[in-house]
Amino acid sequence: MIAALDTLRALPLFSDISKAEGDLLVRNSRIVTCKRGQFLFMHGDRITHFYVICRGAMQVFRETPGGHEVTNDILIAGDSINADEVVARQDLHQVNARAVEECSLLEIPVSWMREHLTDFDHMAGKLLASLANRLHSMQIEAEQLTTMSASQMVACYLQKLCVLYNFDPRGFELPYTKTLIASRLRIEKETFSRTLQTLREQGITVSGTRVSIMDARKAGNFVCGECSVAEECGTHRLLHGKLDKQAGYGT
Amino acid sequence: MIAALDTLRALPLFSDISKAEGDLLVRNSRIVTCKRGQFLFMHGDRITHFYVICRGAMQVFRETPGGHEVTNDILIAGDSINADEVVARQDLHQVNARAVEECSLLEIPVSWMREHLTDFDHMAGKLLASLANRLHSMQIEAEQLTTMSASQMVACYLQKLCVLYNFDPRGFELPYTKTLIASRLRIEKETFSRTLQTLREQGITVSGTRVSIMDARKAGNFVCGECSVAEECGTHRLLHGKLDKQAGYGT
DNA sequence: CGGCGTATTGACGCACCTCAAGGTAAGTGG
DNA sequence: CCACTTACCTTGAGGTGCGTCAATACGCCG
Numbered sequence: 001m002i003a004a005l006d007t008l009r010a011l012p013l014f015s016d017i018s019k020a021e022g023d024l025l026v027r028n029s030r031i032v033t034c035k036r037g038q039f040l041f042m043h044g045d046r047i048t049h050f051y052v053i054c055r056g057a058m059q060v061f062r063e064t065p066g067g068h069e070v071t072n073d074i075l076i077a078g079d080s081i082n083a084d085e086v087v088a089r090q091d092l093h094q095v096n097a098r099a100v101e102e103c104s105l106l107e108i109p110v111s112w113m114r115e116h117l118t119d120f121d122h123m124a125g126k127l128l129a130s131l132a133n134r135l136h137s138m139q140i141e142a143e144q145l146t147t148m149s150a151s152q153m154v155a156c157y158l159q160k161l162c163v164l165y166n167f168d169p170r171g172f173e174l175p176y177t178k179t180l181i182a183s184r185l186r187i188e189k190e191t192f193s194r195t196l197q198t199l200r201e202q203g204i205t206v207s208g209t210r211v212s213i214m215d216a217r218k219a220g221n222f223v224c225g226e227c228s229v230a231e232e233c234g235t236h237r238l239l240h241g242k243l244d245k246q247a248g249y250g251t
Numbered sequence: 252m253i254a255a256l257d258t259l260r261a262l263p264l265f266s267d268i269s270k271a272e273g274d275l276l277v278r279n280s281r282i283v284t285c286k287r288g289q290f291l292f293m294h295g296d297r298i299t300h301f302y303v304i305c306r307g308a309m310q311v312f313r314e315t316p317g318g319h320e321v322t323n324d325i326l327i328a329g330d331s332i333n334a335d336e337v338v339a340r341q342d343l344h345q346v347n348a349r350a351v352e353e354c355s356l357l358e359i360p361v362s363w364m365r366e367h368l369t370d371f372d373h374m375a376g377k378l379l380a381s382l383a384n385r386l387h388s389m390q391i392e393a394e395q396l397t398t399m400s401a402s403q404m405v406a407c408y409l410q411k412l413c414v415l416y417n418f419d420p421r422g423f424e425l426p427y428t429k430t431l432i433a434s435r436l437r438i439e440k441e442t443f444s445r446t447l448q449t450l451r452e453q454g455i456t457v458s459g460t461r462v463s464i465m466d467a468r469k470a471g472n473f474v475c476g477e478c479s480v481a482e483e484c485g486t487h488r489l490l491h492g493k494l495d496k497q498a499g500y501g502t
Numbered sequence: 503c504g505g506c507g508t509a510t511t512g513a514c515g516c517a518c519c520t521c522a523a524g525g526t527a528a529g530t531g532g
Numbered sequence: 533c534c535a536c537t538t539a540c541c542t543t544g545a546g547g548t549g550c551g552t553c554a555a556t557a558c559g560c561c562g
Contacts, residue, residue, distance in 0.1 A: 062394060064398050068398075070394050070397070070398065072390055072394075083383070084383040084386050084387055085383075087379040087380055087382075087383040088380055088383040088384055088387065089380065094387065117375075117376065117379070118369060118375050118376065124368075124369050124375045124376075124379065125368065125369060125375075127379060128338040128368070128375065128378060128379055128382065129338055129339055129340065131338075131379065131382040131383055131386060132334070132335040132336075132338040132339040132382055133339055134386055135335050135382060135385055135386045135389060136335055136339065136345065138386060138389040138390065138393060139323055139389065141393065142389060142392065142393045142396065142437070143313060143321050143323075145393065145396050145397065145437075146321070146396065146437040147315050147319075147321065149517075149518095150517075150518070177539090177540070177541090178540080178541065179539095179540070179541080186393070186396075186397040187518080187519095188518075188519060188520080189540090189541075189542095190518090190519080190520085190541095190542080190543085191517085191518060191519075192541095193541065193542055193543080194518095194542090194543085208526095208527095208541095400549075400550095401549080401550070428507095428508070428509090429508080429509065430507095430508070430509080438550080438551090439550075439551060439552080440508090440509075440510095441509090441510080441511085441550090441551080441552085442549090442550060442551075443509095444509065444510055444511080445510090445511085445550095459509095459558095459559095503562105504561105504562095505560105505561090505562090506559100506560085506561090506562105507558105507559090507560085508557100508558080508559080508560100509556100509557080509558070509559095510555105510556080510557070510558085511554105511555085511556080511557090512553105512554090512555085512556100513552105513553090513554090513555105514551105514552085514553090515550105515551090515552085515553105516548105516549105516550095516551085516552100517548105517549100517550095517551095518547105518548090518549090518550100519546105519547085519548085519549095520545105520546085520547080520548100521544105521545090521546090521547100522543105522544085522545090523542105523543085523544085523545105524541105524542080524543080524544100525540100525541080525542070525543090526539100526540080526541070526542090527538100527539090527540080527541095528537105528538090528539085528540100529536100529537085529538080529539100530535105530536080530537075530538100531534105531535095531536085531537100532533105532534090532535085532536100
């Protein structure tokens, strides 16, 4: 399927692309869809395309020799899937990418992408910023893996979800299965289940797929790894904003 | 101190800089030194410069509320220290940077750097590649944190060290204190100490600061997280090359 | 010698993993 | 409408790797 210029501009990476450049890109890309559970590419496959998610969510993961799946990240609309691989000029995919739900993706040949990396206004800059941000998140998370308890990580993640999807913290549905979330947090699903009990005391209640964060102060103070070191992290502040407004704390 | 053109060209980031561009950069940068234990910048400080290490090693770390130091990375000559912060347009340093040993650093004003990010031939590309590589390493390491035992991580790290510094695997000195390495691996120094015993059986012996990796096949098979999923990782292959040559396996 | 930074060793507890056994809930076909 | 399947989740019991705390040892230097 041919991508429309508007579709491109809806993606952060190409948001301010010119008409001429956009048309060029349209001619060199297409939109593909990926059904739930379907692999976009697998570990070891040759890298043929650069992908950006237009709709849906993809799980990026690796498999341990023991057959255990380790989820690297869950990417959503606007995210590029393999920018790092394209940029680092790797030959083979280092990870698997599988659709969490029905997805549509912008597909650009990797050779074309590599040739024009710095041609488009702002694209190199945006890629740089996006990689830098992802690196930063990874560092925070690696830190939290060793620093925080499982419950803290879960609480932290639920709040991030809430901000990421612009959910109402007072009540929302988990966008993914609990098994997937646990894998994303690098804990076992059993451990994940058990943490949900303990979070009740911290103002976060989960029953089934329904989550509600009652008291962000309590929950926030309990969890946020970033806050603990700096003043207040972005997630934390945003969540407070959301809840304060609803609770009538705001101006 | 003024940087010489040759000094710049010795850094991967500027290795193929033209005379004209190099001169421009020389006029907009300087060389600073940092004594062992001295902070280059601290968490919360305003970001004023972009730094590249010319000589020495720097520890990049954060502090948990409990006062525990979490080492993000140990950077050496050629590495840029805060490329991610510069590129992500952050205002304040998110981490501490402290000299592990006497260091000299190329110091470029962050404003100048941000303006000329894409001006220099290849610089944006190199920064992209470097960020992508660092991101990839972080992902591997985060995976290993949950996948591998402490001994495996230590064994893996010793081999990486060996390749990174071009040490002779049959016998070399640890370039950092054990406490620092343990912190870098996100394990406690006590745990680190204890793993060294168990590694003896795997062909790696450590006494004092002296390390020798006897049998890379044994040690390699035991440890490498990358190998376990792909065929052979770069580190592993390089190390095998080194040892095979010495052991007379090579052609 | 004493003092300091660094490293080792032991005892102990706990958070998490593992394995195993239900328990839901949604979909399918009779 | 009810059996049956399948996917997902929960709960329990038991084991363990690593963190924690505390004591000791080592090497270096003044």
